Amino acid sequence: MNKLRLQGGFTLIELMIAVAILAIVMGIAIPSYTQWVIESGRADGKAQLFETAQNLERCFTRYSTYDSDQCNVGDGDAIESEKGKYQVTVDAEPTRFELTAAPQGGQADDDECASLILDSTGARRISDDATGDVEDCW
Template structure:
């Protein structure tokens, strides 16, 4: 009697099905983890732009003084790209920046992994340090 070695087709199909089930669970969790870690880019950029605006206010008593490059670039609906180019930073959701107040908004760039972030769609930061967010889990974004 000759003994055959190897896998049957049924065994192989069971392994493929198990790998498919594990992948269907693991991939969305992995992508959520990537999105969560990429939010650090928005937070760092919001804090950086906010600090530069605060320096302008300290020096010129205005966030939009002619000598303040970042204030001028945000005034009139301008934007600043985040460090990793995953977010765009705008003042007051795209409106003009005020001489004494501002609210910065970080919005994901279309076509990046962050564009699918439904838990934290946008992040905001005001001149008073008030942090905010929109999305299904906005309370846990910062």
């Protein structure tokens, strides 16, 4: 009598197919996730830019100048954003200012927007070495 034996487990071919499928999925998922993390990190830089601009506007309202020694906004040092993804530098003159948020750490991989720039007129820009569009970055 011939009895059929049932074998458990996977064959090598089945295992290789599963590994190939996993590699394809990971090849798509990881870069997409990384890009999403970078894009969401821009909110940290924008928030710090707007907070710093608001502080400078308060200074101007109170002292009629953006660069008053009474205000202590920036004081020549970079201002680190809340989550540490950006450092904001302040270039203030009596009647104008320009704020630049430079990416730090893993956020420095953001070639699309690079640095975010906000000035006293409310104009929003990105650094010259960025590859993206202002509308996409802001």
